[in-house]
Amino acid sequence: MNKAQKYILIVGGAGYIGAHANKILASEGYETIVLDNLSYGHIDFVQWGKFIQGNIADPILLDKIFETYPIEVVMHFSAFAYVGESQRNPAKYYQNNVVGTLDLLDAIVRHNIPYFVFSSTCATFGEPQYLPVDEKHRQLPLSPYGKTKLTVEHILKDYAAAYGIKYAILRYFNAAGADPEGMIGEDHDPETHLIPLVLDVALGKREYIEVFGDDYPTKDGTCIRDYIHVNDLAYAHLLAMEWMMHYNQSNDFNLSNGTSFSVKEIIQVAEKVTGKKIPQRITERRAGDPTKIVGSSQKAAVMLNWEPYYKSIEEIMATAWNWHQKCH
Numbered sequence: 286m287n288k289a290q291k292y293i294l295i296v297g298g299a300g301y302i303g304a305h306a307n308k309i310l311a312s313e314g315y316e317t318i319v320l321d322n323l324s325y326g327h328i329d330f331v332q333w334g335k336f337i338q339g340n341i342a343d344p345i346l347l348d349k350i351f352e353t354y355p356i357e358v359v360m361h362f363s364a365f366a367y368v369g370e371s372q373r374n375p376a377k378y379y380q381n382n383v384v385g386t387l388d389l390l391d392a393i394v395r396h397n398i399p400y401f402v403f404s405s406t407c408a409t410f411g412e413p414q415y416l417p418v419d420e421k422h423r424q425l426p427l428s429p430y431g432k433t434k435l436t437v438e439h440i441l442k443d444y445a446a447a448y449g450i451k452y453a454i455l456r457y458f459n460a461a462g463a464d465p466e467g468m469i470g471e472d473h474d475p476e477t478h479l480i481p482l483v484l485d486v487a488l489g490k491r492e493y494i495e496v497f498g499d500d501y502p503t504k505d506g507t508c509i510r511d512y513i514h515v516n517d518l519a520y521a522h523l524l525a526m527e528w529m530m531h532y533n534q535s536n537d538f539n540l541s542n543g544t545s546f547s548v549k550e551i552i553q554v555a556e557k558v559t560g561k562k563i564p565q566r567i568t569e570r571r572a573g574d575p576t577k578i579v580g581s582s583q584k585a586a587v588m589l590n591w592e593p594y595y596k597s598i599e600e601i602m603a604t605a606w607n608w609h610q611k612c613h
């Protein structure tokens with residue numbers, strides 16, 4: 286694709302991961318347009334390309350955008366992503382994440398947009414049957430949130446077969462860290478992710494970090510996760526998009542670091558990086574939290590030549606801390 290003449294529409298680009306992808310795509314010379322309704326995003330995260338405020342469920346707006354700009358690729362980051370809320374209010378999640386995505390996909394089909402990149406999640410796998418979890422692992426999500434993402438994966442496969450759209454499904458493990466230049470970072474409201482929460486405690490914004498269960502069958506009793514830097518995720522979008530356009534094919538990729546840390550280990554790393562004591566309080570387990578999940582990104586390594594740049598959790602934490610002190 287001629288970078289200067291075709292546009293990438295970044296839906297949800299005012300959010301955490303979409304904003305980092307926008308920065309990297311723009312730095313590679315691509316023209317970007319962010320569409321975001323700012324339900325959870327931040328206008329000051331949109332520092333590259335054009336910005337259009339609006340909803341993916343608005344077919345008139347989508348028709349106007351696709352008629353106005355020669356868009357070649359849509360990257361779809363926009364979704365509601367709170368596991369607990371999805372259990373209490375599944376309607377909100379099916380409506381936005383599934384019905385909204387169908388509205389977006391139908392507009393894409395109407396306007397013959399050839400390429401689609403979708404933000405999926407390791408939550409589509411549910412409780413792992415083996416580790417590390419690769420793309421062949423069976424998908425049995427534990428929450429309505431995970432189910433909405435898996436439903437969209439199924440829809441994409443059917444739309445590709447019927448309408449010829451090419452897709453890249455990218456399943457992120459735990460996104461973490463921030464732009465190394467400190468221009469953008471993680472700022473969810475409410476925040477539920479462990480790293481920004483422990484950094485809030487380090488900053489004195491919260492009294493303690495809540496640890497949901499310390500009786501899991503792991504080395505220290507707390508849950509274990511795989512943290513991947515947000516910039517590594519952003520680069521994977523660039524590579525997956527270029528792969529799709531080069532081969533004119535669809536595919537799915539897990540994006541993870543292949544390393545894993547328990548909740549207590551993350552707290553220790555945060556204490557080391559920030560130099561602050563982080564008090565913790567053990568509370569009940571949360572429903573739907575798998576004990577341990579670690580991903581395999583072998584497929585992305587082989588096919589996309591993608592490898593995480595940020596391999597050390599201390600480095601990931603340091604980029605998050607740098608941003609966190611500025612924005613909070």
Ligand SMILES: NC(=O)c1ccc[n+]([C@@H]2O[C@H](COP(=O)([O-])OP(=O)(O)OC[C@H]3O[C@@H](n4cnc5c(N)ncnc54)[C@H](O)[C@@H]3O)[C@@H](O)[C@H]2O)c1
Pocket residue numbers: 296297298299300301302303320321322323324325326327339340341342361362363364365366381385404405406407456457458459460461473
């Ligand atoms: N953060 C993670 O660790 C993680 C892990 C796996 C998958 N994901 C997925 O990655 C994507 C991005 O996650 P994030 O952490 O950047 O979330 P985020 O909430 O920061 O960003 C999502 C953006 O989408 C926008 N949005 C939501 N609904 C919309 C709608 N109907 N129309 C237009 N805009 C809308 C929000 O305003 C927000 O700016 C999500 O799809 C999420 O499910 C995130």
